[in-house]
Amino acid sequence: MLDLDKLRALAKETISRDDIKYLIGWRQGTYGFRTSPHFVGNLEDAEQLIFSPLCSSNLATYLTLAEKRPVPRGAQPDTRRVAIMVKGCDSRAVVQQLVEQGIKRESVYVIGCPCEGIIDRRKLEEKVPHTLERVEARWENGKIILDLPAGRAAFPRDEIVAGKCLTCRYPNPVIADVTVGEDVEVRGSAGFEDINWLEVKNAQERWAFWRDKVNSCIRCYSCRNVCPMCYCAECILDKLNPAWIQRSVNVSENTAFQLARAFHLAGRCIECGECERVCPVEIPLSHLNRKLVKEVSEQFAFTPGIDPEAKPLLAGYRPNDREAFIL
Amino acid sequence: MKLSKDKLADFLAAIPGKTVFGPQLSGETLRFTPVTRPGNLCPTVNNATVPPKSVVFPQTETMFRFEQGATDIRTAEPSGETVLFGVRPCDARAMSIVDNVFFWDVDDPYYLIRRTNSALVGLACLDPCVNCFCTSMGGGPASTEGLDILLTDLGESYLLEVLTGKGEMLCQSAEKLLSQASSADKEAAKMLQEKAAAQISRQIDPSGIPARLPALWESPIWEKISASCLGCGICTYLCPTCHCFDMQDETEGEESRRYRTWDSCMFSEYTLHASGHNPRPTRRERTRNRINHKFSYFVDKFKVMACVGCGRCINLCPVNIDILDILSQVGEQAL
Amino acid sequence: MSENFEPNVVAFLCNWCSYAGADLAGTSRIEYPPNLNVIRVMCSGRVNPMFVVNALQQGADGVLVSGCHPGDCHYMEGNFLARRRFALMRELLNFVGVDERRFNMSWVSASEGAKWKDVVTGVVNNLQEAGPFTEFPRKKIDW
Structure with a gap:
């Protein structure tokens, strides 16, 4: 169990350092089961910091999302480090960003938070609808304890955690300058049961499945924006000349959009499941990513976001890569 | 007036020559799509994820077509009358707010056609969501602004309040399906609407x-x-x-x-x-x-x-x- | 599918091997199906996987990407990089329900006119079986 006082003390100590610009963590949200990314710039902010099974956001996104304002003439750019709290999956995003040189190691200070699984708000709201009061949650002996308005409730972990947590093989941060709490047991399997059921269907059935899902896409781009690996200065989806993907919203363009998004994460997706969590129309986006994770692992024995010294998968090759599909 | 729930399908079928849109599952979420089987309608659970503005202001709408080498353009004109069934009072109110923009200095022709050709059959919201705050914004779970008909779910039937001439036209075609509402029905509906308004816990001035x-x-x-x-x-x-x-x-x-x-x-x-x-x-x-x-x-x-x-x-x-x-x-x- | 269906195949051929191979097939008077729309690119590594998606959107029934044999790339490693990309793109397309016969990749060198004929014949025959691509071409959408 995590001691919040210790976490906050660590945060205060961290942001008091001269070489830290601010700390990115989580705070309780405005209602119910929500939490929100929290930017800690002073000691007061640190008091609101939390880490609980409700802390769903992958904060690594903010390392690359932060807007760089022009430095006034004569002033020195602020080169202080950004401190960031990461769960296991989030830490893989940091590593992958380092691999791709999206960020520099000396510009981040990583606070690792071993994680026993994050609550899927949709699953929880099915069991406990209409909760306005802020709810706190914690892990305890393999269960998730919630302080609901009606009283304390314990839920078996596997019933309410996100799908990504059921298959998670890296609950402990793979990179950290300092760790809060103790390492947790790895429970996820290396298998791909979550997508096997779809793979065994025939092509028509698979298309029927995806057509239905893709058809409901509203192109809000939240899946792209929330993704810690989507940090191109100009995204292919935004380009107009040439327009790789038209702005019109229909099955054709939506499919192209989702294929582009998934493919651009091939060998890069660190399975944080944020795309799926934020999708307002509940498209099972991580199925696409998991399919590629599976292929990358089986064909190239590669797992992204583990080794900061690794080379990006698609920027390299082996002469004996599998080529059974080539005529 | 009153409409028995088992006659809802007949009521919708009795609307001649109009496409009925209602909240239905599309993928995993509710949005307003053309109703082919009234059984698919889900008007009572949460409000649709995509608001009904998507019917009068589609996400993608062709304005005109043209061909290489030709100098003329073919303007796309939306055609057909629509009925939006099961619109929440908040969304109906939103449409009348959006009207301000599209009918401001010039009338937007595409919106104009779709909007004037659509009738809004609202459904009073009896089970507000956690984050509803319509009462703070000048609306309410049974607000009638922007609606042509307001339905209130009485369990076995809907209490039907006709609000505009458009609403009256809709009812005319289905007159036989409607019965007179008793004052007890009206009282019950009022109670339910007030109870819903009281349930809205998020407030702001x-x-x-x-x-x-x-x-x-x-x-x-x-x-x-x-x-x-x-x-x-x-x-x-x-x-x-x-x-x-x-x-x-x-x-x-x-x-x-x-x-x-x-x-x-x-x-x-x-x-x-x-x-x-x-x-x-x-x-x-x-x-x-x-x-x-x-x-x-x-x-x-x-x-x-x-x-x-x-x-x-x-x-x-x-x-x-x-x-x-x-x-x-x-x-x-x-x- | 009926025998009459003539698939529309978009072929991305690398300048140095496959395009020359196809050229050789032509100059050698080797007959092969005329269903190809050839787009010459400098290297198979230049083919963005989104080209394939775009081709399918724009009415292709199938796509063929062809480059130099591994080790023969004019730019040393372009075809190796392409191979990795398309190994994944192919699986992704298949996963969303695009028939696997619609995406093909081959290595054809400048001297392999006969192989080129075999590749094209195979691809076209397969696509005749698979039928027209109806999943997500733009034209199917009413605009």
Whole structure:
């Protein structure tokens, strides 16, 4: 169990350092089961910091999302480090960003938070609808304890955690300058049961499945924006000349959009499941990513976001890569 | 008047020559789509994720078509009359707010046709969501603004209140299916509506907001609020009062079309100039614009706030940016 | 599918091997199905996987990407990089329900006119069986 006082003390100590610009963590949200990314710039902010099974956001996104304002003439750019709290999956995003040189190691200070699984708000709201009061949650002996308005409730972990947590093989941060709490047991399997059921269907059935899902896409781009690996200065989806993907919203363009998004994460997706969590129309986006994770692992024995010294998968090759599909 | 629930299918079928749209599952979420089997309608569970504005203001709408080498264009004219069934009072109110924009200095021809050809059959909201705050924005779970008919679910039947001439026309074609409502029915409906209004627990007094916003233009709150913003389009695309669109051309072989498609002020591209200059360069300015547009500019022009309190942006924001939280911050800031 | 269906195949051929191979097939008077729309690119590594998606959107029934044999790339490693990309793109397309016969990749050198004929014949025959691509071409959408 995590001691919040210790976490906050660590945060205060961290942001008091001269070489830290601010700390990115989580705070309780405005209602119910929500939490929100929290930017800690002073000691007061640190008091609101939390880490609980409700802390769903992958904060690594903010390392690359932060807007760089022009430095006034004569002033020195602020080169202080950004401190960031990461769960296991989030830490893989940091590593992958380092691999791709999206960020520099000396510009981040990583606070690792071993994680026993994050609550899927949709699953929880099915069991406990209409909760306005802020709810706190914690892990305890393999269960998730919630302080609901009606009283304390314990839920078996596997019933309410996100799908990504059921298959998670890296609950402990793979990179950290300092760790809060103790390492947790790895429970996820290396298998791909979550997508096997779809793979065994025939092509028509698979298309029927995806057509239905893709058809409901509203192109809000939240899946792209929330993704810690989507940090191109100009995204292919935004380009107009040439327009790789038209702005019109229909099955054709939506499919192209989702294929582009998934493919651009091939060998890069660190399975944080944020795309799926934020999708307002509940498209099972991580199925696409998991399919590629599976292929990358089986064909190239590669797992992204583990080794900061690794080379990006698609920027390299082996002469004996599998080529059974080539005529 | 009263409509028995088992006659709902017949009621919808009796509407001649009109396409009925209603909240139905599309993928995993509810949106307004043409009703083919009334059994598929889900009017009673949560409000549709995509608001019914998508029927009168489709996300992608062809404006005209043209061909290579030809000098004429073929204007696309929306045709056909529609009935929107099961619209929540908040969404109906939103449509009458959006009318202000599309019928402002010139009438938008596409919107005009779709809007005048549509009738709104509302369903009083008896089980408000956690984040509903319609009562604070001048509406309510049984508000009739913008609706042609209001239904109230009495369990076995709907109490049917005809509100406009359009609504009367709809009922005429299905007169035989309707029965007279007793005063007990009306009383029961009133009770249910009041109970629903009392259930709405999120409240705010927005009356001072429009006056405060201009003074808070450079306030540090915008930086704070927007810090966690991802810049996605959820809050605007799914807002029933957001109405911005972008126009694009698309070519396929020798055929081309110009269409318009929803746009969002939360995208950096929205204000990007051809020169590369962006007058709203960061999410701070974009967030500030979203709030100012809804609660300041719109009030200046049309004397009404462009927010109906449906709660969608709060429910679906990936990072819990809460419009009520923003408004209370705006309300509390020292000027 | 009926025998009459003539698939529309978009072929991305690398300048140095496959395009020359196809050229050789032509100059050697080797007959092969005329269903190809050839787009010459400098290297198979230049073919963005989104080209394939775009081709399918714009009415292709199938796509063929062809480059130099591994080790023969004019740019040393372009075809190796392409091979990795398309190994993944192919699986992704298949996963969303695009028939696997619609995406093909081959290595054809400048001297392999006969192989080129075999590749094209195989691809076209397969696509005749698979039928027209109806999943997500733009034209199917009413605009």
